[in-house]
Amino acid sequence: MVPVATEDSHPHSQGFARPRILVPEKVSPDGLAMLTPHFDVDNVVGLSPEELIRKIPLYDGLIVRSETKVTAAVLQAGRKLKVVARAGVGVDNIDVGAATSQGVIIVNSPAGNIVAAAEHTVALLLATARNIGRADGTIKEGKWERSKLVGIEVGRKTLGIIGLGKVGLKVARMAKGLGMKVIAVDPYASADIASQEGVELRPSLDHILPEVDFLTIHTPLLATTLDLLGEEEFKKMKKTARVLNVARGGVYNEAALLKALDEGWIAGAGLDVFTSEPPTADSVAAQLTKHPKVVATPHLGASTVEAQENVSMDVCTQVLEILRGGHPTSAVNAPIILAEEYRKLQPSVELVEKMAKLYAQHYVGGKGGMMGGRKFELIYHGDLATMPNTKPLFAALVKGLLASFSTSHVNIVNAALIAKEKGIIVSETYASDTKNLLFANMVTLRAHSNGDDGEPVTEQVIEGYTSDQRGFITKLDRFNGTFEPDGTLIILHNYDQPGKIGGVGMVLGEHGININSMQVASLDPSRTESREARKRGATADNEALMILGVEGTVNGQVVEDLRRSEGVLDVSLVRL
Numbered sequence: 135m136v137p138v139a140t141e142d143s144h145p146h147s148q149g150f151a152r153p154r155i156l157v158p159e160k161v162s163p164d165g166l167a168m169l170t171p172h173f174d175v176d177n178v179v180g181l182s183p184e185e186l187i188r189k190i191p192l193y194d195g196l197i198v199r200s201e202t203k204v205t206a207a208v209l210q211a212g213r214k215l216k217v218v219a220r221a222g223v224g225v226d227n228i229d230v231g232a233a234t235s236q237g238v239i240i241v242n243s244p245a246g247n248i249v250a251a252a253e254h255t256v257a258l259l260l261a262t263a264r265n266i267g268r269a270d271g272t273i274k275e276g277k278w279e280r281s282k283l284v285g286i287e288v289g290r291k292t293l294g295i296i297g298l299g300k301v302g303l304k305v306a307r308m309a310k311g312l313g314m315k316v317i318a319v320d321p322y323a324s325a326d327i328a329s330q331e332g333v334e335l336r337p338s339l340d341h342i343l344p345e346v347d348f349l350t351i352h353t354p355l356l357a358t359t360l361d362l363l364g365e366e367e368f369k370k371m372k373k374t375a376r377v378l379n380v381a382r383g384g385v386y387n388e389a390a391l392l393k394a395l396d397e398g399w400i401a402g403a404g405l406d407v408f409t410s411e412p413p414t415a416d417s418v419a420a421q422l423t424k425h426p427k428v429v430a431t432p433h434l435g436a437s438t439v440e441a442q443e444n445v446s447m448d449v450c451t452q453v454l455e456i457l458r459g460g461h462p463t464s465a466v467n468a469p470i471i472l473a474e475e476y477r478k479l480q481p482s483v484e485l486v487e488k489m490a491k492l493y494a495q496h497y498v499g500g501k502g503g504m505m506g507g508r509k510f511e512l513i514y515h516g517d518l519a520t521m522p523n524t525k526p527l528f529a530a531l532v533k534g535l536l537a538s539f540s541t542s543h544v545n546i547v548n549a550a551l552i553a554k555e556k557g558i559i560v561s562e563t564y565a566s567d568t569k570n571l572l573f574a575n576m577v578t579l580r581a582h583s584n585g586d587d588g589e590p591v592t593e594q595v596i597e598g599y600t601s602d603q604r605g606f607i608t609k610l611d612r613f614n615g616t617f618e619p620d621g622t623l624i625i626l627h628n629y630d631q632p633g634k635i636g637g638v639g640m641v642l643g644e645h646g647i648n649i650n651s652m653q654v655a656s657l658d659p660s661r662t663e664s665r666e667a668r669k670r671g672a673t674a675d676n677e678a679l680m681i682l683g684v685e686g687t688v689n690g691q692v693v694e695d696l697r698r699s700e701g702v703l704d705v706s707l708v709r710l
């Protein structure tokens with residue numbers, strides 16, 4: 135069992151806290167066990183909406199099923215929240231829009247419980263056909279009612295399916311196995327797949343309603359599917375027809391359904407889901423659950439041991455990934471990046487973030503520069519230029535640029551929005567220069583900004599590549615030289631004269647700073663001088679950059695002392 139903790143008793147509430155995850159519903163321990171070695175997981179069931187809002191500010195992650203309403207207020211209170219995981223399919227209990235604008239990633243398990251949902255649909259199909267609910271109820275009361283409970287067969291009958299998605303298709307296959315004819319409506323379904331499964335796709339509801347003996351609906355609950363079937367539609371059906379709902383309460387208008395049953399427009403219903411769960415006393419939903427023509431279950435579609443293990447593993451894997459800085463495999467509000475793609479992109483994602491941090495600290499930070507209004511171009515070369523999804527690289531750029539200027543939590547969900555808010559303009563170019571490339575994954579960052587006089591545009595360039603999961607920078611503006619962007623770097627712009635290294639070493643030694651690595655980048659022979667360099671008259675081939683990887687406390691005084699050293703033109707301190 136996962137340990138339960140309250141905010142007061144929490145073992146980490148005093149010191150450095152590990153990320154915390156709140157699980158306010160019953161979620162299978164299989165997945166949670168993956169999280170407990172890394173995070174503090176609090177499985178606290180039965181929180182009221184107010185209690186949830188009070189608790190949520192402490193948490194980095196939230197894992198829910200269908201009972202917890204993740205409202206805009208909950209998301210707003212969850213200042214640390216990075217991910218909300220839905221251990222299941224439907225996210226209609228989560229305010230996805232509010233999450234997106236706050237950069238909170240919503241993940242779900244799109245396929246973990248679809249077999250369970252389809253099997254439950256078939257269970258309700260047979261239960262409504264054979265009066266299983268009433269038979270069970272009366273026999274438990276000591277009655278032996280046979281003549282009142284004569285059912286119908288499903289074989290050779292027609293099943294109508296609205297929504298031929300993952301669950302709908304599985305139901306179709308099972309129904310075919312029961313010898314049923316299956317017809318369906320789904321504006322987005324593949325006609326090929328439908329015909330392969332022996333399902334007739336029809337153009338509209340009117341083309342199935344009069345014909346079906348059973349009707350089942352498997353769409354998500356959306357504005358377009360709310361009240362999809364009302365009085366008018368029920369009246370078009372056979373009086374012997376039975377309807378099923380293992381999707382969401384509200385796709386059938388509940389009041390219309392109650393009337394259709396009472397008036398005898400249809401013969402029965404098998405219902406797993408309701409507009410309020412549990413149905414509030416005297417609500418239409420409550421009346422439906424008690425109706426003699428209804429077989430009702432308390433939202434059990436996904437409640438099998440197997441489905442719960444699947445969804446728990448699916449979402450916990452993603453939560454682990456996200457809270458460690460990686461990407462989900464099935465984000466509801468973020469571009470999906472496949473695991474395979476992720477492995478290929480991740481080193482470049484790290485490189486781009488570091489290039490952006492380097493840019494921000496070397497060219498902007500400490501120089502009174504403004505990030506807003508700058509234009510950036512990310513140019514992908516070689517294999518990178520063929521990646522179908524470069525959104526993570528775009529996000530890495532925004533994250534790196536803002537890291538030293540803002541506490542905004544940038545991710546692939548909100549990167550474009552935040553860049554826009556900060557006035558940063560980013561474009562992406564997929565270069566076709568595969569020939570003569572030294573490395574398979576190269577990326578160039580070009581920045582355009584206003585010069586010191588606020589007028590024409592100066593361009594800075596940072597170029598790099600990844601190899602063997604490591605990132606390297608090969609070009610910094612007019613200078614070529616390869617170095618690994620890692621740790622604390624001092625970048626010295628100096629005249630390329632003998633004795634320079636010794637002088638710099640002495641200054642650093644006086645401050646007790648060790649040099650771990652050193653690279654000299656020399657002027658690119660094919661360069662064109664920047665406008666500033668031209669202004670300085672520094673067109674001779676006697677400039678260089680010295681990039682020092684250092685260890686120790688590098689404060690403003692160190693930078694000042696280095697700047698005063700002879701032959702040094704400029705110094706910047708970069709922490710990556």
Ligand SMILES: NC(=O)C1=CN([C@@H]2O[C@H](COP(=O)(O)OP(=O)(O)OC[C@H]3O[C@@H](n4cnc5c(N)ncnc54)[C@H](O)[C@@H]3O)[C@@H](O)[C@H]2O)C=CC1
Nearest residue numbers: 224251297298299300301320322352353354380381435436
């Ligand atoms: N009762 C339960 O415990 C469970 C319920 N569900 C619910 O089942 C539903 C379906 O899930 P999946 O099959 O995984 O979704 P899916 O996304 O694979 O399929 C939904 C299908 O509905 C179609 N659709 C959307 N609007 C439509 C419309 N107006 N008319 C006809 N078709 C329309 C879509 O084109 C899509 O093919 C979801 O609402 C989900 O929450 C899923 C699992 C368990």
Ligand SMILES: O=C(O)C(=O)COP(=O)(O)O
Nearest residue numbers: 199200221222223224436
């Ligand atoms: O996955 C879905 O959409 C479901 O409806 C399952 O809901 P549950 O996780 O059982 O509360």
